[in-house]
Amino acid sequence: MGLCGSVDLDELSALSAIGRRRTLAVGQVLAWAGDDNLLCANVVSGILKVTVSTANGREQIVGLVFAGDFVGQLFTETSSMTVTALVDSDLCVYPRERFERVLTEVSAMERMLLQRTVASLNDARERMLTLGKRGAQERVAGFLLDLVDRTAMAAPDGSISIDVPVSRGDMADFLGLTIETVSRQMTRLKALGAVALARGGRTIVVKERAALEALANPD
Amino acid sequence: MGLCGSVDLDELSALSAIGRRRTLAVGQVLAWAGDDNLLCANVVSGILKVTVSTANGREQIVGLVFAGDFVGQLFTETSSMTVTALVDSDLCVYPRERFERVLTEVSAMERMLLQRTVASLNDARERMLTLGKRGAQERVAGFLLDLVDRTAMAAPDGSISIDVPVSRGDMADFLGLTIETVSRQMTRLKALGAVALARGGRTIVVKERAALEALANPD
DNA sequence: CGGTACGTTGATATCTCTCAAAGCAGGTGG
């Protein structure tokens, strides 16, 4: 079944040695976002939901997990998602770190690819939260903050300036908005004194990071 | 750099043997959604966008790829995403199948996990399209169709009925909508004769799949 | 010095959300 059906005997026994059967009732939580990431599991029967939340408590389901599916975030120390049973469910639960150790004897490259894929997946899911639940202002401010963290350049006077590498159209597409809405939000950020614009909007000077952060994560 | 920096010498040489350097100008496309999935690549410098599209041509960026990042959909025969250069970019391109063959000598289990993670990632990205670009009607109709394909049960009279495993609230959350909007869309589907509802909306009988499909993928 | 693509701004339309109330189904206890 799922994970168990497609591995060979050695690996299977290594797995079953560390796995424990566990039942979850409707509404019961397997793992909380923010807690230490101690578990991963294979779903024997039932349905679970994986959710992420905004700071002010709005919640977005980023995945549904059915029988045979694997659930858990490998390679991360802290859970960023909450896993909850939607119906009474039966799991085969593994301690995450021991589970990862079982994978240890394979080539470094596949390991790395797996890690990258996992990272991308987490990324994608975080983005779903934005697309599903955030307003235009939060999306734009959040995007700028991400850019700052990735590509910040110290300007001569010490202020932080970023070089927006994409057109307004691409930004809008990425954020699930229209060009006009993005533009209006940029104007708004400028009006609020959070940023200054140059080079036809392609260069952005962050005047008040705190203000940006407040706009990206409102209450 | 990226992929190349964290593998050992044997693997690195195996990789460089099958990789070719390639330059992409702004706007040039590395891979088209719908084409045979022949390539994957490591980005040496530049920025690419990964996009998916609706049937009627609306487009959603589901990922940005920076220097050091890996781009490509392993383990799938056909690309479902288009990869385009946002600025002049430098890549190290690999034939996908040969790249996968290099990974062949590792344990079956890590391979499988990797495949699953990749599948989840693709899933997540497809969902982003829904969240970013589809209207309420498309989201709900599409959700029902996905359910049908996963959990269809033949009713006594031959019609297809599905047992919605989640509350309206969960459905709404998953789809990035509110409960009320989902409910109104369900009512609308019923009014159009596409479905019938029972058990307080928890059981759905698909009367006209074609109608549902038309609503999920409008022009 | 245009021209062209990109960005901004404005007015209006549309869609979804929000708030509120009523309908339904299932479970519980009398």
Add this chain to the structure above:
DNA sequence: CCACCTGCTTTGAGAGATATCAACGTACCG
């Protein structure tokens, strides 16, 4: 067996946000 209670779903009216359509401004490039 019925009445009631509780949670979920549906329906309604109105507010709010973003999309759309259209015009104008502005950088960059030859």
